[in-house]
Amino acid sequence: AQRVTQPEKLLSVFKGAPVELKCNYSYSGSPELFWYVQYSRQRLQLLLRHISRESIKGFTADLNKGETSFHLKKPFAQEEDSAMYYCALNTGGFKTIFGAGTRLFVKA
Amino acid sequence: SAVISQKPSRDICQRGTSLTIQCQVDSQVTMMFWYRQQPGQSLTLIATANQGSEATYESGFVIDKFPISRPNLTFSTLTVSNMSPEDSSIYLCSGYRDSNEQFFGPGTRLTVL
Numbered sequence: 001a002q003r004v005t006q007p008e009k010l011l012s013v014f015k016g017a018p019v020e021l022k023c024n025y026s027y028s029g030s031p032e033l034f035w036y037v038q039y040s041r042q043r044l045q046l047l048l049r050h051i052s053r054e055s056i057k058g059f060t061a062d063l064n065k066g067e068t069s070f071h072l073k074k075p076f077a078q079e080e081d082s083a084m085y086y087c088a089l090n091t092g093g094f095k096t097i098f099g100a101g102t103r104l105f106v107k108a
Numbered sequence: 109s110a111v112i113s114q115k116p117s118r119d120i121c122q123r124g125t126s127l128t129i130q131c132q133v134d135s136q137v138t139m140m141f142w143y144r145q146q147p148g149q150s151l152t153l154i155a156t157a158n159q160g161s162e163a164t165y166e167s168g169f170v171i172d173k174f175p176i177s178r179p180n181l182t183f184s185t186l187t188v189s190n191m192s193p194e195d196s197s198i199y200l201c202s203g204y205r206d207s208n209e210q211f212f213g214p215g216t217r218l219t220v221l
Contacts, residue, residue, distance in 0.1 A: 034210075043212050043213065043214045043215065044151075044200070044212040045211070045212070046209055046210065046211070049209075086150065086151070093156075094138070094139045094141075094156075094204045094210070095141075095153060095156070096153070096210060097153075098150045098151040098152075099150060100149065100150045101150050
């Protein structure tokens with residue numbers, strides 16, 4: 001079955017600390033994975049996608065097919081990173097499955 | 109990326125009534141989708157809104173309950189019919205362009221009493 005798992009509902013870190021938001025997926029095909037972010041009172045927006053291999057706002061994510069993971073990382077968290085983060089899997093035909101989301105709280 | 113607007117932004121409705129949510133994109137998009145986000149939960153795909161034909165529904169969602177229209181490439185509506193409190197949720201419209209980037213509307217927060 002196609003599934004996206006984000007094991008942590010809430011992640012709390014101090015400003016300046018490293019942060020890693022975990023994401024595992026289950027998909028028999030060739031996956032296309034994304035991270036979406038929703039800041040307070042804003043709409044859901046794309047943060048990054050694995051095919052771009054880019055760093056956005058200091059965040060990176062590497063697709064590990066062996067571990068079926070796509071964890072989101074940032075070496076030094078900032079207070080403005082506090083938001084809801086969703087890992088998502090494109091299963092073809094533009095249909096996207098979302099994980100349950102992880103709320104990141106960066107403390108001053 | 110394109111901009112999506114939704115109307116209404118929120119509504120409080122009585123049990124048994126219906127509500128139609130409008131989704132407008134500022135430019136043509138390839139695909140449009142409707143999602144539901146229940147309190148504290150993730151996004152669940154309701155259906156793909158197909159231009160000029162019947163929507164394609166996901167398992168657990170049916171046309172009688174969630175009729176969808178998409179008369180052109182920039183507009184779609186979702187109706188939540190015969191509402192019950194379990195329909196209280198945020199309903200999100202999304203669109204795709206060829207770039208494979210999905211963008212979202214601000215959502216419609218529905219409360220059913």
